[in-house]
Amino acid sequence: MTTIAEFSDQPRYTIKNVSAMTGIQPVTLRAWERRYEALSPSRSGNRYRLYSDRDVAVLRWLNSRLQGGVSISTAVRELRQMTEQGQWPEAVAGGPSLSGGRAAATPAQISRQLYQALLRYDEVEAANLVRQSLASLELITIMQEVLTPALVQIGEAWYRGEIGITAEHYASAFVRGRLLALLQAYPFRKGAPYIMLGGGPTEQHEIGALMISVLLRSQGYHVEFLGPDLPLDDMVEHARYEKPQMIILTATTRETALNLERMQEKLSRLRPAPIFGYGGFAFVYDPALRKRVPGIFLGETLAAAIEKTTSLLPPPAGKPARAAKLVRQAG
Ligand code: B12
Known part of the structure; x- marks a missing residue:
């Protein structure tokens, strides 16, 4: 059993990501926020809404109450009464997820998967993981919490003699290539x-x-x-x-x-x-x-x-x- 309180409250997902993860339209998400104060997502530097894993869990729970025939205002009131007493509802599983059925993962999980994909020389999977990160995480998080730890792990595995220099070169060439593509995708001002x-x-x-x-x-x-x-x-x-x-x-x-x-x-x-x-x-x-x-x-x-x-x-x-x-x- 997992309660909603156990999910991270780190701001992470855009409204588009959250819509894809929960199946709730962006217009509805904004209306729930404005009319019922169902959530108060953080704002990024450029003022876009950013939702946490906990927000997503709350939205899934609200959605499940609606499917059970409860109105949104009642569901929000129920949630508020519980949280005011220091209790949180149990998390509801499922809902449409981020990319092609892949469950939303933490940066550390994506980083570990990237490390393993690179060791297998699996470029398709490695590229998918980078794409998944770009769709759901801030750039700084991708750099510091996904790409850097994967490279450090590769360096350590090489140092311990577990992998050859070829694997290390392949991994850094892959990361370098993705970063160059990203750099060139931004307008030159x-x-x-x-x-x-x-x-x-x-x-x-x-x-x-x-x-x-x-x-x-x-x-x-x-x-x-x-x-x-x-x-x-x-x-x-x-x-x-x-x-x-x-x-x-x-x-x-x-x-x-x-x-x-x-x-x-x-x-x-x-x-x-x-x-x-x-x-x-x-x-x-x-x-x-x-x-x-x-x-x-x-x-x-x-x-x-x-x-x-x-x-x-x-x-x-x-x-x-x-x-x-x-x-x-x-x-
Ligand atoms: C990939 C890699 C290589 C590749 C680089 C490919 C490329 N195109 O970049 C190659 C194979 C060329 C290479 C060569 C060597 N490498 Co090398 N390499 C690595 C590895 C595996 C990853 C490095 C990396 O890109 N990390 C990602 C970056 C983002 O992380 P970072 O550098 O730690 O940076 C962090 C901070 O320092 C900071 N930061 C980074 N840049 C900047 C810049 C600014 C302005 C600021 C403010 C902050 C900042 O932000 C990052 C996140 O916190 C590391 C392993 C490791 N543990 O890091 C070894 C490592 C860096 N390499 C190391 C060594 C020893 C070498 C070689 C000397 C090996 C050799 N005997 O030939 C040569 C160096 C030759 C040279 N003169 O530069 C050592 C460095 C130790 C040291 N300080 O001396 C490491 C740590 C491995 C180890 N455990 O021994 N390497």
């Missing part, structure tokens, strides 16, 4: 604050930088992703002509982190001088490196990097970007 992004000299890891590029582009910034292993002088020359407002370089290894020591000084000779921000695993693993690299350390997580970057730049004009056919292209 020339007039918006301009950020150049990539890996520092000798860096071969590029997935963290790609994730930040996708997240910033989704917020409407003009982001140029330049790939890994960028020579500093060449980048400074590029920046001299292109005049970005900000340059972000990432470092996973200590060697790359130390290679970033002179970037701030080189950039300070440009007019106007771009802001120099950096981050990545090397600075999380060894925080002392932050003292050695002049510039702005952007934080330990992708979410922190986005927050810090957006606080340093003017906001992009207009609405946050929407990816063209995001789910179909990237999935």
